[in-house]
Amino acid sequence: MLAIFFCLFIALASAYPARGPCTGDCWTHDPSMIQRESDGTYFRFSTGTGVNTMTSPSLTGPWSDVGAALPNGSKITLDGVDSHDIWAPDVHYQGGTYYMYYVLSKLGTQTSQIGVATSKTMEPGSWTDHGIIGIPANSAYNRIDPNWISINGQQYLQFGSYWQDIYQVALESPLGVGFNTPHQIAYNASLNHRVEGSFLYQHGGFYYLFFSGGIAGSYTATYPAQGEEYRVHVCRSASGTGHFVDESGRSCLESGGTIILASHDQVYAPGGQGVLTDKDLGPVLYYHYYPLSVKQSGGNGIAGYMYGWNELDFSTGWPVVKAV
Ligand SMILES: *[C@@H]1O[C@H](CO)[C@@H](O)[C@H](O)[C@H]1NC(C)=O
Ligand SMILES: *[C@@H]1O[C@H](CO)[C@@H](O)[C@H](O)[C@H]1NC(C)=O
Secondary structure: OHHHHHHHHHHOOOOOOOOOOOOOOOOOOEEEEEEEEOOOOEEEOEEEEEOOOEEEEEOEEEEEEEEEOOOOOOOEEOOOOOOOOOEEEEEEEEEEEEEEEEEOOOOOOEEEEEEEEEEEEOOOOOOOOEEEOOOOOOOOOOOOOOEEEOOOOOEEEEEOOOOEEEEEEEOOOEEEOOOOOEEEEEEEOOOOOEEEEEEEEEOOEEEHHHHHHOOOOOOOOOOOOOOOOOOEEEEEEEOOOOOOOEEEEEEEEOOOEEEOOOOEEEEEEEEEEEEEEEEEOOOEEEEEEEEEEHHOHHHHHHHHHHHEEEEEEEEEEEEOOOOO
């Protein structure tokens, strides 16, 4: 019996490879990562006052906190929300400009808006805020966790968290949706639909929809039951605009979504992920996690979140988290 448990333990312990290393300031929460075109500098943006900005000469560090992207906050006004408290940035580059989608929201409610800011350099304070992008309000979704992609020349934003989960909307321009209406692309029918933080990434002939399933949280006083905490799922689609399925062929509108990364070793509750196309390494999955030792010692709220990363191997047609 003991031997069986021991073997099971070994199997679980080795289910996922170790995360990539990080030196310097390794805090993050709902990161967005991008390399600057001009000099290859890595930028890591996080939820936080004015959008926290960290930079590094390499993926591994040393990372430095260089300040707030929007030190004066957003021009969006939402009842009961501090306009400096900006969530879930998503940054991309097109036509010589960096675009940052961001969120103002009242936690656990549909009082939310997605806005956009632009910069030529991504330096703190260099961002021009353009405010709301104009996704129509709807009781079906929550307007948080934006993620941009271009598919055959048409730009889209993925967004959503709980309620009816993940939606996609075509953009009229990078600054607004115009009269386009969102359509649902992923949904978990169970419990209260714990799906959020979507990120769509094209590789080979497919579009891969990464999302965080399970319970996010500061993991301080009360912890979810084991297995219910944050983890990273993936679905794929040939068109990128619908018909997402998981590795077993289950529709991602019907609770599908293959888990590719979950709690292991010191990495508890990985999520808030995205994929960086590293100029040297290719596709890299980045995420936040909560160190198990911090959780076990009672935690220290969102200050405890850390940045993790692993290269992704797409050779089977499905992304696999690689050992460093
Ligand atoms: C923030 O607001 C102050 C006061 O209005 C202004 O002087 C400063 O230029 C603003 N900073 C940014 C980055 O917009
Ligand atoms: C759907 O939700 C259930 C209950 O929370 C969970 O066990 C399952 O892993 C979820 N699946 C996906 C793909 O999110």
